[in-house]
Amino acid sequence: MPIRLRYALLVVLLVLFVTGWGANHFASMIPVLKADEGLSATVLTGAFGIYALGLLPGLFGGGTLSDRTGRRPVVLSGAAVAGLGNLAMVVWHDSTGVLAGRLVVGLGAGLAISAGTAWAGDLRGRSGVTSAGVVLTTGFALGPVITGLLAELVAHPLQIPFLATGIVSLAAAAIGTVLTPGGRPHHAHPNGMIDDNERSVGAALSWSVPMALWVFSSVTVVVVVMSARIGDDAWVPGLAAAVALGTGVIIQFVVRQAHAGPMAGVVGAALAAVGFLLCAAGGAHPSMALFVVTAVVLGLAYGLCLRDGLVDVETRTPPARRGAVTGAFYVACYLGFGLPVLVTTLAPTVGLTTPMVVLAAAAIVASTSRAVRLRRR
Known part of the structure; x- marks a missing residue:
């Protein structure tokens, strides 16, 4: 088996984990942004709403685009875009920066989640999509925990949590370019139940x-x-x-x-x-x-x-x-x-x-x- 195909599912699951982390970690940044940056509850609530505004077209468009062009470029681009959205908030964390950053994170997460789950199904059928669900949920659950610990323990709680998840997202995308195959989607494990x-x-x-x-x-x-x-x-x-x-x-x-x-x-x-x-x-x-x-x-x-x-x-x-x-x-x-x-x-x-x-x-x-x-x- 070619090395890129052998590691493809693991890389896809890694991307989904870091995407879930990067999307959901913002919950633990709310107290920090409120205390250190003085952002209002209205702005921080709006950050959740504008995240969804980017997420929904990413989910719709990412899945459809990956059917036509292949999963790999959509998933890896989505992970990179989500990472850049979090990195933007390292240095730009006033109300405008937070809203813009969360919009970009939502768009990237939507691309990676929809196309990434479909890619897991292409690679391993039913087992692939159920693994994708587990790993994405784990990222959603651990993201706020990791960021909460960083915010409590590091010297720069306003910057380091955004920096950490941004770098990890870009690293996962880079790993994916090396260890995953390109090309159009291929359903390698057809399900005989239907x-x-x-x-x-x-x-x-x-x-x-x-x-x-x-x-x-x-x-x-x-x-x-x-x-x-x-x-x-x-x-x-x-x-x-x-x-x-x-x-x-x-x-x-x-x-x-x-x-x-x-x-x-x-x-x-x-x-x-x-x-x-x-x-x-x-x-x-x-x-x-x-x-x-x-x-x-x-x-x-x-x-x-x-x-x-x-x-x-x-x-x-x-x-x-x-x-x-x-x-x-x-x-x-x-x-x-x-x-x-x-x-x-x-x-x-x-x-x-x-x-x-x-x-x-x-x-x-x-x-x-x-x-x-x-x-x-």
């Missing part, structure tokens, strides 16, 4: 999007909505993210080792419903015990729905369209980041409980409909 005649963009989206809707919505409910009801301490969202994302990583490993089938997605959506109801039961002042239990339940939902959604994309998409469908799947996942804003907007009118109950009902519908479709196959 007949080629049953593969279509519509089929893939009809199965994967109902899973995607509960991926980041599960995480944001506990990290943003429920954390705000616990208190204003900075460690509370960090604890929620660590528990939820850590649980998500573990359950993806477990179901992968158990070779779990598509019923895992049924369980994932049902667990999302349970988590939303627990959040509703906690009301305006949930206990810490309920908070932690909810984080675990919604972390399980996150991991199972992400895993089965990616498997749906890999098994039901025509190989020539995998990049575009992967991008569309992740766009649906990221819709969950808008959930806290929606809940906060509706709360004065409908209260705290009603939105969570409605979300739980929708998740039950997704779980039930998937179970019915699987029984009919």
